[in-house]
Amino acid sequence: MRTSRKGSVEMPAFVRQLVKETEKRVSSFFKGGRGGAAEGEQTGEGEKEEVIPSPYLDRPVLDKLAEEGCARWGLTYALGSMQGWRTNMEDYHNCVPQLGGELADWSFFAVFDGHAGSTAAQHCSQHLLGHILATGGLGHEDDPDRVKGALTEGFFQTDKHLHAVARREGWERGGTTVVSALISPYNIYFANCGDSRAVLCRSGQVCFSTEDHKPYSPLEKERIESAGGSVSLQRINGSLAVSRALGDFSYKGAENRSPNEQMVSPEPEVCVVERSPADEFLVLACDGVWDTISNEELCAFIHNRLLVCTDLRDVCSQVIDLCLYKGSLDNISIILLCFPGAPQLSTEALHQEAELEDLLESKVAEIYDELCARGEDPDLLAVLTILASTVIPGLPPGGGIQSKRNCIISAYYQQREMHNPTVPNETEES
The missing domain is CATH 3.60.40.10 (PPM-type phosphatase domain)
Incomplete structure (x- = not known):
């Protein structure tokens, strides 16, 4: 299995904010019904609202x-x-x-x-x-x-x-x-x-x-x-x-x-x-x-x-x-x-897996080139979004396109290096 590059997992900002706000308000409600005051905001009695750290x-x-x-x-x-x-x-x-x-x-x-x-x-x-x-x-x-x-x-x-x-x-x-x-x-x-x-x-x-x-x-x-x-x-x-x-x-x-x-x-x-x-x-x-x-x-x-x-x-x-x-x-x-009756390595399955990964790499290359030709920035999220709406035969049952995301990310960075050989890859933790 190919491993993913750093920077490949990111929760959308609006989802993070929604999760944090919901958790804060629900927790605050059951701590005394004062939910509604923002972090550090004064309550009606002049008390400072308790800061509830996010669990995320x-x-x-x-x-x-x-x-x-x-x-x-x-x-x-x-x-x-x-x-x-x-x-x-x-x-x-x-x-x-x-x-x-x-x-x-x-x-x-x-x-x-x-x-x-x-x-x-x-x-x-x-x-x-x-x-x-x-x-x-x-x-x-x-x-x-x-x-x-x-x-x-x-x-x-x-x-x-x-x-x-x-x-x-x-x-x-x-x-x-x-x-x-x-x-x-x-x-x-x-x-x-x-x-x-x-x-x-x-x-x-x-x-x-x-x-x-x-x-x-x-x-x-x-x-x-x-x-x-x-x-x-x-x-x-x-x-x-x-x-x-x-x-x-x-x-x-x-x-x-x-x-x-x-x-x-x-x-x-x-x-x-x-x-x-x-x-x-x-x-x-x-x-x-x-x-x-x-x-x-x-x-x-x-x-x-x-x-x-x-x-x-x-x-x-x-x-x-x-x-x-x-x-x-x-x-x-x-x-x-x-158990001893577990599925064993299959030559046919290995061949199908290799064909699938080759197909995904070619799809990523096509999408990358198409976005570049349109003058758009082929960022990772754009490539993943387009690929997710594409019919891909042979994906692992029960896993779908998400189960091959590491392969897709690896292919994306290969394209990025080919198109921008002097631009360093992102190294920030995700």
Whole structure:
């Protein structure tokens, strides 16, 4: 895959301003209903309006964290994560391809998406698996009921331990969603708490996906209201956008109610899927991925990428870039797990990929020359806009033109250097 030049990702100014103003006004409204005063403006009582920092940067942080590994029973995996447009990186992960001992053929993977800080996500990424193993529910017998119980109890114990740490260290704010996969020789156990998501691809199709826990879902809303909360703007008390999470203890104070009856529940939804030789790959990802791409689109895209790329880290990187180019404003994290039945490198697919990239390079050259002939400035945005309205055969399914943006940008700068050999390329961070 060709890498993009710096300066290739830019949020339009009016979109940045709209996002920042909306966030500021909504936050200000729920902090006391004074929304409307501009930053630093005086309120009616002569007080200075509280300055609420934007959660977004002017330019995204594009550095990626990558990790890869394998298990002795044939699993290979890779992780990719990026801070993106958010002011802070709040995602964490846990990748354990072999649990060891009598569980050497078991694997555990999880993505933790923190909110209102990274403390909860970091803590849980270090301790969740230990609490699950401490229940003693995992073993050679692979009893689904026992394993499901162990996962649920492990989440409860992690939340309890996190609360003790929060009280000791003097913080109550912040939490984390969790989506995890525990893989045994016979089954895949999914434990989901929040709006991160797991998707299993089998025989080229979506076989299973977890359900997001949102406050407006009927059963979640019923629990929230029974615990004394409300749902407005699709959020708990107009603030928190998820209904299940570890942490968020300010939403867990309803007296005489069990942990799973609080406004925010730490109880995971646990599902078991029997393994099959037709299993291809499994994706665990935060909502920074799912906000921009559907389950079916992502499975189609990854299936296609595995035909032309053997480096799973590169596949994860391509997914991250695709989500970024499709408009994701969140941290982006993905774990890709490939089973022995995953698609293999294809000579035909490689040939088609090369033909596609040659076609894109020629299209960019045509557009560049045409704009120059009309006396217009062939800037990158103009080239991308024209190309996006052009019918291009052979684009990766599920990815479209956005998935080849790095190739297009590389071709654009080649044209720029050919037409202006003495003009240096932009080097500013984007």
